[in-house]
Each structure stands twice: as C-alpha cells, then as structure tokens.
Amino acid sequence: MHRYDLTKISDEIQDYAEAVSKIANAEVEVVDVDLRRIAGTGYYKDKIGRDMSSKGYVYKHVIESKNLAVITNPGENELCLNCPDADNCVETFEVSTPILLDDEVIGVLGLIGLNDLSRELLDKNLDNYLDFINQITNFISTMMINYYREEDTASYMEALKTTVSYLSEAVLVLDIDDKIRISNKSAESQLGLDENCQGMKINHSPAGDKVAADGSEYYIDVNGHRKYVVGNILGMENPKLNKILIFDGIKKVKSDLYDLTSTFDTGSIIGSSKETKQLLDQIKLISNSNSTILITGESGTGKELIATSIWKSGDRANNRFISINCAAIPETLLESELFGYTKGAFTGADSRGKIGKFELANSGIIFLDEIGDMPIHLQSKILRVLENRVVTRLGSNKEIPLNVKVIAATNKDLTKMIRDGKFREDLYYRLNVIPIEALPLRKRKEDIIDLTQFFIKRYSNLFNKKYVKMEPGVLDTLMDYWWPGNVRELENAVEFMINMMGPDGILTKETLPKDFALSRNDGKIDSNIRTLAELEKMEINKALNKYGRSTDGKKRIAETLNIGVATLYRKMKQYEIE
Numbered sequence: 001m002h003r004y005d006l007t008k009i010s011d012e013i014q015d016y017a018e019a020v021s022k023i024a025n026a027e028v029e030v031v032d033v034d035l036r037r038i039a040g041t042g043y044y045k046d047k048i049g050r051d052m053s054s055k056g057y058v059y060k061h062v063i064e065s066k067n068l069a070v071i072t073n074p075g076e077n078e079l080c081l082n083c084p085d086a087d088n089c090v091e092t093f094e095v096s097t098p099i100l101l102d103d104e105v106i107g108v109l110g111l112i113g114l115n116d117l118s119r120e121l122l123d124k125n126l127d128n129y130l131d132f133i134n135q136i137t138n139f140i141s142t143m144m145i146n147y148y149r150e151e152d153t154a155s156y157m158e159a160l161k162t163t164v165s166y167l168s169e170a171v172l173v174l175d176i177d178d179k180i181r182i183s184n185k186s187a188e189s190q191l192g193l194d195e196n197c198q199g200m201k202i203n204h205s206p207a208g209d210k211v212a213a214d215g216s217e218y219y220i221d222v223n224g225h226r227k228y229v230v231g232n233i234l235g236m237e238n239p240k241l242n243k244i245l246i247f248d249g250i251k252k253v254k255s256d257l258y259d260l261t262s263t264f265d266t267g268s269i270i271g272s273s274k275e276t277k278q279l280l281d282q283i284k285l286i287s288n289s290n291s292t293i294l295i296t297g298e299s300g301t302g303k304e305l306i307a308t309s310i311w312k313s314g315d316r317a318n319n320r321f322i323s324i325n326c327a328a329i330p331e332t333l334l335e336s337e338l339f340g341y342t343k344g345a346f347t348g349a350d351s352r353g354k355i356g357k358f359e360l361a362n363s364g365i366i367f368l369d370e371i372g373d374m375p376i377h378l379q380s381k382i383l384r385v386l387e388n389r390v391v392t393r394l395g396s397n398k399e400i401p402l403n404v405k406v407i408a409a410t411n412k413d414l415t416k417m418i419r420d421g422k423f424r425e426d427l428y429y430r431l432n433v434i435p436i437e438a439l440p441l442r443k444r445k446e447d448i449i450d451l452t453q454f455f456i457k458r459y460s461n462l463f464n465k466k467y468v469k470m471e472p473g474v475l476d477t478l479m480d481y482w483w484p485g486n487v488r489e490l491e492n493a494v495e496f497m498i499n500m501m502g503p504d505g506i507l508t509k510e511t512l513p514k515d516f517a518l519s520r521n522d523g524k525i526d527s528n529i530r531t532l533a534e535l536e537k538m539e540i541n542k543a544l545n546k547y548g549r550s551t552d553g554k555k556r557i558a559e560t561l562n563i564g565v566a567t568l569y570r571k572m573k574q575y576e577i578e
C-alpha cells in the first residue's frame with residue numbers, strides 16, 4: 001500500500017488529461033507508482049486500469065530517478081531497449097514527468113506524440129510544454145493532498161460527533177461564522193433546537209460571572225430566544241471548525257450546586273407525645289414568619305428535621321433550603337462558602353468567582369447548623385448580613401440584596417459561650433428571635449414508641465425483611481434507656497435490631513445492640529450514671545480500636561458513629577484522644 005493512491009482522484013485526473021491532450025495536440029496518460037494506468041486519452045483511453053509493469057520502461061526510470069525524461073526517438077532510445085514493442089513503436093515523442101508529493105513520486109504523467117505534427121509542435125515549444133506539464137503535475141499532487149485532507153476532516157468530524165454525543169453536558173461545535181456544525185442531544189434540548197440544526201447561526205456573549213466557579217457565564221441567542229448558560233468556549237485550530245461551546249443551563253448549574261448543598265432529611269416529624277404535639281403547633285404558627293429562628297437541643301434530637309419542617313410548611317416551600325454545617329467546613333473556607341467571592345479574590349480562589357450560600361438561598365431559607373462553632377470574626381459578618389439584609393462577595397464591593405429566612409441551630413449552650421467570650425451577645429439576640437427547643441428523647445418518652453415503630457417499618461422494608469412483633473420487655477428496655485444520642489441513636493439501634501432479626505420476624509432482647517448492655521440486663525437503667533462526655537469518649541475509643549487510626553479508619557468511624565469526620569476530629573481533640 002502506498003501512502004497516496006491516485007485512483008481516488010482518477011476522474012479528476014482524466015478531466016485534466018483530456019484538457020492537456022487537446023491543448024498539446026498529443027495523447028496523455030497517467031500511471032501510478034505501480035504502473036497502473038489511471039487516466040488516458042485517445043488510443044490509451046480504452047486501456048485505463050491496465051497494469052503496465054511488464055512494459056513502461058521510461059516510466060520506471062522516471063519513478064526511480066524522480067526526474068523528467070524527454071524522449072525524442074521512441075523505440076531507439078536506450079530506455080526503450082528492453083521494451084518488447086521497441087521495434088514497432090508508434091510514438092513520435094514522449095515526455096514523462098514525475099508527479100511529486102512530499103518529495104515522493106506518486107505517479108507519472110506521460111505526454112505522447114503519435115504523429116509528426118505533434119512532434120513538430122513539441123520541438124518548437126519544448127520549454128513551454130515542459131512548464132505547462134509541470135503545472136499540471138503540481139495540480140494533480142495538490143488535488144491528492146486536498147483529497148486526503150477532506151477525508152481526514154470527514155473522519156475527524158465523525159469522531160468528534162460520536163464523542164460529543166456521549167457527553168451529558170450540552171456541546172455545540174461552531175464554524176468560523178458561528179454556525180452549528182455539530183450539536184449533541186443535550187445542547188439541542190437545552191436550546192430548543194431540533195436535530196437538523198446544522199448551519200444555524202448561534203450568537204453568544206459573555207454574561208458576567210455571577211454563579212459558577214467552574215465555567216464562564218454566557219448568553220446564547222438562538223431563534224430570537226436568549227438562554228443563560230454556564231460553560232467554556234474552546235478555540236480550535238481548524239480552518240472549518242472554529243470553536244466548541246460546552247455548557248449547561250444556569251438553572252441546572254444552580255440546582256447541581258443546590259444538590260451538593262442539600263443533604264438534609266426531608267422526612268416528617270414523628271411522635272405523639274404532648275411535647276411533640278406542641279412543637280408541631282409551634283411550627284405551624286411560625287412557618288410563615290420571616291423572623292430568625294434559633295433551634296437548640298442535644299445532638300440527634302431532630303433540629304435539622306424541625307428546620308426542614310418549618311420550610312416545608314411555610315410560604316418559602318417552593319424555594320430553596322440551603323443547609324450549611326458551620327462545624328464541618330474548615331474555618332478558612334467558611335467565609336467564602338457563606339458569602340461567595342469574585343474573580344481572583346484571594347490566592348487559591350477559583351479564577352472565576354463563586355456564589356455563596358446566602359445568595360444561593362435567596363428567597364428561600366438558609367439553615368446555619370452548629371452556629372456555636374462559627375468563628376468569632378465571622379459572627380460579626382453574619383450579624384451584619386442579618387441586620388442589613390445584603391451580602392457582599394469577598395473581593396467585591398457590590399451589595400446584593402437578600403431575602404432570606406435564617407434558621408440557626410446549635411447543641412451548645414450559647415449563653416455560657418457568651419459568658420466565656422466565645423459567642424457575640426448581639427448575634428445571639430439577633431438569632432434568638434424565635435427560640436425553639438428540641439427536647440431530648442428521654443424527656444418525651446412516648447415518642448420512643450412511635451419512633452421505634454416508624455424505624456422498624458423503614459428498615460424492614462429497606463432490608464426486605466418481614467417483621468412480625470416484638471418480644472415482651474424489648475420496648476420497655478428501649479423506653480427505659482436514656483438515649484444520649486437521642487433519635488439518631490434510636491434509629492441506629494432499630495436498624496441494628498432489624499439486621500439481627502431472625503426469619504421468624506420477632507425482635508427479641510438478643511437483637512438489641514451489644515452496647516445496650518447498660519440497660520439490657522434487667523430492663524432498667526444502669527445504676528452508674530455516666531456523663532455524656534464519658535459515653536462519647538468510650539464509644540470513640542472502641543471504634544478506634546476496631547477500625548484503626550488511618551484516614552480511612554476515621555472515615556468509617558465517623559460513618560458508624562453517624563457524625564461527620566470534622567466532628568470526630570473535634571471530639572477526639574476535646575476528649576484528648578490521641
């Protein structure tokens with residue numbers, strides 16, 4: 001196989017051959033390097049496609065030498081000596097010119113005289129003829145290059161089309177006039193185009209970066225409609241394809257950000273105790289108020305669930321609920337997470353800027369969980385946001401008006417923190433406009449019955465197990481326990497029990513978690529009362545022994561204890577666990 005195959009453009013070569021033949025008053029033939037006749041005029045036309053390797057001595061010489069051969073004495077020339085037709089050669093002259101491409105011979109063009117007239121013409125105008133033929137061979141090699149270039153482009157386009165069709169982001173490949181050359185399904189549906197949109201002009205202009213950290217924001221105008229998208233425009237070094245637009249609609253980008261943020265539980269509050277009924281009434285009363293709410297209570301009492309219930313029963317239910325755990329985000333990042341930043345606001349910041357959680361929550365609710373862990377310098381900033389109802393991105397001085405309802409939560413004693421100088425008193429009063437207390441489970445024991453039933457149902461469904469009943473005494477044990485980890489601990493205990501439950505579907509005392517031994521022996525509370533801190537320390541130590549101290553180990557511990565990794569580190573520090 002040769003690199004260049006002249007047969008691919010044989011029709012065009014034949015057209016040239018015919019033209020040259022007329023102008024030069026001679027016959028023309030073109031052969032490739034295998035001495036196959038590609039084109040031919042007059043006498044040679046019928047012989048196109050024939051293999052000439054047994055003859056064609058002159059051509060062989062031209063191919064090997066890469067030089068032109070002018071034969072004025074065909075049959076007698078030394079190059080004709082071995083030719084079987086040398087004795088009865090009908091030619092009066094022959095000019096054989098190599099067709100060169102990249103310094104490689106890809107074929108030979110032969111100009112052949114068959115009568116004296118053409119011989120005479122040649123003799124008179126040899127130089128002109130040679131120039132002319134040179135031009136023609138150059139044309140042929142240019143045609144060959146173009147042929148491969150187009151073929152390359154076609155397969156390149158095909159490959160690009162296939163690749164693009166696999167991408168979930170919207171992709172448009174535009175030509176130099178910003179007309180669509182390639183589009184994928186996502187781009188078509190986002191811009192409301194049909195699949196035959198090739199050739200349609202797309203106008204795009206920067207929209208100024210407001211939301212996304214990983215792309216620029218653009219308006220795309222198509223069919224008289226304007227779309228607001230986030231993405232990237234890649235330039236291409238290609239004469240036909242000019243740029244690639246990769247983007248997603250702003251709504252999707254915002255909701256992706258939102259999905260990343262919202263890991264909250266949106267279940268409903270279970271419990272029929274007097275206390276829980278009161279809580280539900282209170283939620284109803286306040287859900288439409290725009291005042292700030294502070295939910296206090298031990299860990300696992302359902303503070304976040306209360307916050308989402310307020311959201312769902314209020315008039316902001318159709319807008320966002322953005323939850324941010326102030327303890328889980330490193331102090332250095334918390335400020336930019338909350339307020340956002342503009343391009344190049346600080347070293348290491350994404351060069352395009354990013355929306356903050358306050359802005360993202362606009363017209364909805366922001367839930368500031370573990371507000372007691374907020375560093376004091378940020379407390380004053382939060383206070384300012386709450387007072388002025390505007391937010392300013394880091395690195396910018398533009399104030400963005402906010403219509404956000406704030407719900408904060410903490411398991412810390414903020415009044416004590418104020419006394420210790422760790423929490424700003426003015427912020428506390430700003431937050432504590434509507435205080436809600438999430439009671440510990442042991443202070444609303446009736447709920448244990450409802451919650452146990454609720455979780456039994458959830459986990460037996462989840463694990464596809466049939467639950468029949470609970471052995472007498474099991475519920476008493478659960479009711480008597482003091483649940484330091486509150487509802488979260490109860491949920492974990494029930495999940496464990498359903499795992500342990502035999503095929504008879506009966507929850508026995510044996511299915512209770514081992515660590516329940518504190519109250520398991522006789523169904524009564526262990527007479528040695530431990531502090532919560534002691535219990536937490538014990539559990540963390542146990543988990544460290546089981547899973548080890550590696551980063552992965554700690555991840556698993558955090559999962560098992562149902563707390564965040566940041567909380568685990570904080571607690572290890574607090575209890576001086578090495």
Ligand SMILES: Nc1ncnc2c1ncn2[C@@H]1O[C@H](COP(=O)(O)OP(=O)(O)OP(=O)(O)O)[C@@H](O)[C@H]1O
Pocket residue numbers: 265267268269270271297298299300301302303304305306369410411438451487488491
């Ligand atoms: N009354 C309830 N009904 C149903 N599920 C509940 C109830 N209270 C809490 N839960 C569940 O218990 C778990 C812990 O609740 P949540 O995260 O709201 O507690 P929290 O007080 O915010 O905890 P932390 O202070 O540790 O963040 C969640 O899975 C929640 O759905």
